Amino acid sequence: MLDLQDGATGADAAMAIGPGLARAALAITVNGEQRDLDRPLDDGAEIGIITERSDEALELLRHDTAHVLAAAILDLYPGTKIAIGPPIEHGFYYDFQFPEGVVLNDGDFAAIEAKMQEHVKADEHFEREDVSVETALERFRAEEQPYKVELIEDLVKNAPADAPVETVSLYTNGPFTDLCRGPHGPGTKRIGAFKLQSIAGAYWRGDSDRQQLVRIYGTAFFKKKELTAHLERLELARQRDHRKLGRELGLYHFSEAAPGSAFWTPSGTRIFNELVALSREMGDDRGYTEVKTPQLFDASLWKTSGHWDKYRDDMFLTSTGDAGTAADEHRGVEANMAFKPMNCPGHYELFRQTRWSWRDMPVRFSEPGLLHRNELSGALHGLMRVRQFCQDDAHLFVMEDQIQDEVTGCLEFAKATYDLFGFDAADFTYELSTRPENRLGSDEMWDRAEGDLRTALENNDLPYVVHEGDGAFYGPKIDIQFRDSLGRSWQLGTVQIDYQAPERFDLVYTGADNSDHRPVVLHRALLGSYERFIGILLEHTGGELPFWLQPAHVALLTVSDRHADAAHAIAKELKQAGLRVVVDGRTETVGRKIRETELSKVPLMAVIGDQEAEGHTLTLRHHGGREEPASPVADVAATLGAAVQDRTALGTPEPAAD
Numbered sequence: 001m002l003d004l005q006d007g008a009t010g011a012d013a014a015m016a017i018g019p020g021l022a023r024a025a026l027a028i029t030v031n032g033e034q035r036d037l038d039r040p041l042d043d044g045a046e047i048g049i050i051t052e053r054s055d056e057a058l059e060l061l062r063h064d065t066a067h068v069l070a071a072a073i074l075d076l077y078p079g080t081k082i083a084i085g086p087p088i089e090h091g092f093y094y095d096f097q098f099p100e101g102v103v104l105n106d107g108d109f110a111a112i113e114a115k116m117q118e119h120v121k122a123d124e125h126f127e128r129e130d131v132s133v134e135t136a137l138e139r140f141r142a143e144e145q146p147y148k149v150e151l152i153e154d155l156v157k158n159a160p161a162d163a164p165v166e167t168v169s170l171y172t173n174g175p176f177t178d179l180c181r182g183p184h185g186p187g188t189k190r191i192g193a194f195k196l197q198s199i200a201g202a203y204w205r206g207d208s209d210r211q212q213l214v215r216i217y218g219t220a221f222f223k224k225k226e227l228t229a230h231l232e233r234l235e236l237a238r239q240r241d242h243r244k245l246g247r248e249l250g251l252y253h254f255s256e257a258a259p260g261s262a263f264w265t266p267s268g269t270r271i272f273n274e275l276v277a278l279s280r281e282m283g284d285d286r287g288y289t290e291v292k293t294p295q296l297f298d299a300s301l302w303k304t305s306g307h308w309d310k311y312r313d314d315m316f317l318t319s320t321g322d323a324g325t326a327a328d329e330h331r332g333v334e335a336n337m338a339f340k341p342m343n344c345p346g347h348y349e350l351f352r353q354t355r356w357s358w359r360d361m362p363v364r365f366s367e368p369g370l371l372h373r374n375e376l377s378g379a380l381h382g383l384m385r386v387r388q389f390c391q392d393d394a395h396l397f398v399m400e401d402q403i404q405d406e407v408t409g410c411l412e413f414a415k416a417t418y419d420l421f422g423f424d425a426a427d428f429t430y431e432l433s434t435r436p437e438n439r440l441g442s443d444e445m446w447d448r449a450e451g452d453l454r455t456a457l458e459n460n461d462l463p464y465v466v467h468e469g470d471g472a473f474y475g476p477k478i479d480i481q482f483r484d485s486l487g488r489s490w491q492l493g494t495v496q497i498d499y500q501a502p503e504r505f506d507l508v509y510t511g512a513d514n515s516d517h518r519p520v521v522l523h524r525a526l527l528g529s530y531e532r533f534i535g536i537l538l539e540h541t542g543g544e545l546p547f548w549l550q551p552a553h554v555a556l557l558t559v560s561d562r563h564a565d566a567a568h569a570i571a572k573e574l575k576q577a578g579l580r581v582v583v584d585g586r587t588e589t590v591g592r593k594i595r596e597t598e599l600s601k602v603p604l605m606a607v608i609g610d611q612e613a614e615g616h617t618l619t620l621r622h623h624g625g626r627e628e629p630a631s632p633v634a635d636v637a638a639t640l641g642a643a644v645q646d647r648t649a650l651g652t653p654e655p656a657a658d
């Protein structure tokens with residue numbers, strides 16, 4: 001509890017706590033709301049000090065920087081109309097309408113940054129004024145800033161009747177004044193490092209009928225080294241873009257011939273099939289049975305599932321019509337079929353066709369089914385957002401008292417799967433989403449289901465966070481988030497309890513009491529879609545996939561034509577051990593073959609010359625250059641074959657005995 005004089009400000013409060021804090025302070029929170037340091041405090045308010053270390057600090061700093069950018073733009077391009085300039089994730093932007101004839105490109109950034117730097121060096125104070133609407137309108141009309149005028153007029157117009165807008169706040173730093181809600185840091189000098197990054201077009205208010213503006217993006221940090229690290233991360237992300245890597249490694253491509261659907265090359269297909277095989281094999285060990293359900297379903301199924309009403313726009317519809325041609329739609333024939341966007345309803349339909357007893361439960365159906373979703377073309381993004389994909393999807397039909405064990409099993413399955421990719425357990429976050437406001441079923445049911453999920457997490461020793469109220473209306477769920485090597489978060493797995501589907505599809509099993517009971521459905525995916533997972537994995541590893549997943553494990557490079565037979569004989573032996581081998585028998589120099597193999601990221605290569613051909617040995621060279629001692633082909637085949645079979649990483653070799 002601080003005792004402060006009347007009219008004391010946030011800065012006074014920080015000073016009362018300590019001079020160190022006063023220096024570190026950027027702004028304060030008053031009853032949870034952010035305020036400038038120099039605004040007077042209310043009595044009895046609960047305050048917090050925002051410093052560089054606070055979560056909100058960067059957002060505040062970037063908002064400050066957006067104002068500095070606008071100031072610099074007005075210095076350099078008088079007559080520019082300014083629109084809005086908010087902080088965004090990882091940075092900020094400001095929208096401008098430049099005077100007639102001014103065309104900006106990123107070559108102008110250096111001059112703008114230099115001008116911004118002057119404003120930063122001058123340590124301009126951010127001065128807040130609360131002025132009447134009339135004063136503010138007069139001011140911006142006089143300055144010929146029509147966007148600011150429109151913003152104020154709209155504020156007034158859209159205010160609720162019981163809380164009319166009579167004043168607005170302005171912030172001034174140096175020569176520049178902006179309409180702004182605030183808050184801001186104390187002065188521009190706190191902007192330790194900033195950078196302008198790109199230019200884009202943006203319509204005023206996002207409305208394509210209105211003026212097209214120029215949006216300048218930038219970012220800012222407190223420290224130069226933080227900015228440098230951020231820019232390096234961006235550069236790494238650019239180099240590791242899976243669309244670029246997919247092309248370089250020859251894995252897949254996209255074409256206007258099928259927007260939003262990947263064309264997988266033989267190498268890419270290998271990777272894809274390896275992942276499907278992994279899910280199949282691990283599922284087999286855990287009592288899953290694979291099924292195949294149709295691609296195209298009658299509308300009646302989608303009406304039962306609720307998709308026809310709620311999800312129709314996202315599905316690809318078609319019609320059998322009378323003639324059953326695509327032209328039917330144009331002739332006004334109504335769609336009566338749809339491609340599946342998910343496997344669930346097909347599995348329910350399949351489950352219904354058997355008379356299940358409690359002894360059969362749980363029933364675990366898995367299906368790497370082909371799915372289609374009608375994503376907008378603007379939303380498509382490489383493998384991350386596609387129209388056609390395939391998930392490691394499964395549905396478990398369980399009795400109420402089996403939920404806990406089955407979810408425990410799903411989480412074990414997830415962990416065992418992730419381990420094979422060499423992911424670090426610390427990079428996973430397990431999120432438990434609990435009952436929402438609007439929900440199906442009784443409180444007892446939710447208590448039990450949420451309790452089961454908690455216990456399943458604890459059974460697997462998994463720390464988790466709880467998202468209260470974020471569950472679906474039909475049941476709680478666990479989502480599994482993965483943080484990649486570039487610090488980005490991706491949802492990989494999910495386990496969802498569903499009490500609604502069994503009702504809608506009238507799913508039953510015969511209980512020990514000989515009467516019908518409803519099962520509970522668990523929706524479960526661990527990798528998510530294989531497409532997206534491959535994209536994530538490529539960006540996470542920069543294309544250096546786990547050894548077992550590589551489209552080719554070993555490349556054999558011949559020294560000359562006369563070594564071709566020996567190379568093929570060795571390749572055959574390695575293939576018999578389960579390895580994927582490529583032979584480079586071109587009449588190129590060995591040096592060139594080595595360089596090209598390096599670029600293709602094949603994890604191991606070996607040169608086949610006289611010595612290897614005669615001695616039937618291999619000297620393996622790892623991607624990156626490390627060499628192993630020469631070994632008999634049979635030994636190499638056994639060691640590497642086991643690594644692929646067990647899906648283990650390649651061990652570091654034993655140091656050579658002297």
Ligand SMILES: [Zn+2]
Nearest residue numbers: 178180181182
């Ligand atoms: Zn502002």
Ligand SMILES: [Zn+2]
Nearest residue numbers: 342343344523
């Ligand atoms: Zn499902």
